[in-house]
Amino acid sequence: MSYPLTIAASAMRDINRSAILEIIRRESPISRTAIAKTLDVSLPTVMRIVDDLVEDGFVRLQGGTEWSGGRRRPLLEFNADGHMVLGVDMGGTKIYGALSNLGGKVIDELNIGRHGTQGDDSYATLTTLIDTLLASPRLEGRSVRGIGVGVPGITLHKEGLIKWANALNWKDFPLKAKLTERYQMPITVDNDVNLAALGELWFGAGQNCQNIILIAIGTGIGAGIIIDGALYRGSHEASGEIGAMLPGSEFLGKSYLDFGALESVASGTGIAERARVVLKSRRSPADLEGLASEDVFDAARQGQKWAWNLINETVDYLAVSIANLTVSFDPDLIVLGGGVARSGDLLVGPILQRMEGAIPILPKLVVSSLGLRAGVMGAITNVLHNTSNFYVVHKLS
Numbered sequence: 534m535s536y537p538l539t540i541a542a543s544a545m546r547d548i549n550r551s552a553i554l555e556i557i558r559r560e561s562p563i564s565r566t567a568i569a570k571t572l573d574v575s576l577p578t579v580m581r582i583v584d585d586l587v588e589d590g591f592v593r594l595q596g597g598t599e600w601s602g603g604r605r606r607p608l609l610e611f612n613a614d615g616h617m618v619l620g621v622d623m624g625g626t627k628i629y630g631a632l633s634n635l636g637g638k639v640i641d642e643l644n645i646g647r648h649g650t651q652g653d654d655s656y657a658t659l660t661t662l663i664d665t666l667l668a669s670p671r672l673e674g675r676s677v678r679g680i681g682v683g684v685p686g687i688t689l690h691k692e693g694l695i696k697w698a699n700a701l702n703w704k705d706f707p708l709k710a711k712l713t714e715r716y717q718m719p720i721t722v723d724n725d726v727n728l729a730a731l732g733e734l735w736f737g738a739g740q741n742c743q744n745i746i747l748i749a750i751g752t753g754i755g756a757g758i759i760i761d762g763a764l765y766r767g768s769h770e771a772s773g774e775i776g777a778m779l780p781g782s783e784f785l786g787k788s789y790l791d792f793g794a795l796e797s798v799a800s801g802t803g804i805a806e807r808a809r810v811v812l813k814s815r816r817s818p819a820d821l822e823g824l825a826s827e828d829v830f831d832a833a834r835q836g837q838k839w840a841w842n843l844i845n846e847t848v849d850y851l852a853v854s855i856a857n858l859t860v861s862f863d864p865d866l867i868v869l870g871g872g873v874a875r876s877g878d879l880l881v882g883p884i885l886q887r888m889e890g891a892i893p894i895l896p897k898l899v900v901s902s903l904g905l906r907a908g909v910m911g912a913i914t915n916v917l918h919n920t921s922n923f924y925v926v927h928k929l930s
Contacts, residue, residue, distance in 0.1 A: 547922040549574055550582050554591055554611075554921070559741075561610035562595040568609075583609060590615030591635075591921070613638065616678040619666055620912030622725055622905075623659060623684045625700025625752050630662045631909045632669060632677075635917060637736040639906065641669040651702035660715065667716075679718055679920055681912025682708065683725030685753070687771050693722035696770075699791045700752065721915045725749075726773060726870075727764050728911030729901075730757025733868050736910045737903040742865040746858055747907070748775070750851075751871035753796045757911075758862065763925040775858070776800065780850040799850040801826035801873050804843060811839050830876040844879055851880065852887035859888075859896045870901035 586592040613636025631642040686698025693709020730747035756773035777793030832840035877900035
């Protein structure tokens with residue numbers, strides 16, 4: 534049985550600290566007096582917490598000054614360069630890692646495409662990437678506050694345990710424990726699409742939003758759901774597994790194991806497989822084997838009818854799923870990410886047209902502005918949250 538949480542004095546201070554840090558991050562440069570008025574917190578409380586944030590390297594004094602009737606005080610700004618974070622997006626076909634400051638400025642990055650590894654070999658590839666970035670001369674002696682890793686599968690984020698990542702063949706894999714033992718610094722591990730959603734919230738299209746959904750369409754399909762500024766995880770940490778959605782009654786009564794119904798028709802893998810069926814009698818086996826979803830979109834742009842038919846069907850499936858998400862969560866914003874989203878010019882408009890009139894309110898639907906970096910930007914956010922006792926508080930009305 535779960536019980537309501539109570540707030541100790543130390544937790545209350547962390548709540549105020551989180552709010553003050555966030556307003557400085559968003560509104561720099563800003564004065565202590567403006568922070569106190571905006572948050573309805575006493576000026577002495579603000580001053581004490583700001584002193585701590587300056588000491589911890591999250592905030593620095595800016596050249597301008599404020600005057601509150603006494604002595605002049607320097608304005609405050611978020612110290613983006615105060616800490617570095619190493620973020621990794623651990624995909625089934627590629628691994629991308631980056632070193633960034635807390636403001637999302639990437640100073641070095643490494644992309645390992647089509648690594649083709651599974652099990653322990655995937656872990657070895659991950660550590661090779663991390664070792665390479667930690668040895669980067671661009672760090673210039675600056676310390677790394679932590680490492681954040683996003684993994685394509687169901688992940689128990691507190692334990693850092695990968696319950697199941699089919700693309701990597703990881704089952705009950707203790708990733709956080711292994712990385713902590715190796716690197717001796719704070720490690721965060723989470724679902725890759727959850728991190729991409731956090732990345733959009735802090736650094737991308739979702740800035741200043743409180744309720745967003747990031748839909749990643751690539752090898753598979755998944756969603757990161759943010760409600761009231763915090764990730765929604767579900768009772769089994771399996772929320773957002775929308776690749777298993779049934780986008781029509783024709784999918785009922787069938788068995789889908791590692792690859793869900795929606796993924797089978799609308800993911801990059803599903804689109805390519807459907808194209809192979811259509812083109813089976815027209816192309817050589819070698820050509821069919823190398824066919825990718827990008828080829829289908831390119832063929833549609835060239836006016837090839839078979840490709841347009843496939844894209845239109847894909848739009849139908851995605852429109853049904855996005856409509857269901859919209860009426861379920863009423864988000865401020867829905868962001869399309871992943872490799873297939875690079876063809877957003879053929880998706881966004883048609884999806885919205887399909888939904889018009891069918892649901893009460895059309896969502897704001899955009900393509901990710903972060904692209905490949907979304908997951909890494911989310912890893913940066915996640916490390917900051919988990920190493921600074923960050924709170925997101927929602928008052929019930």
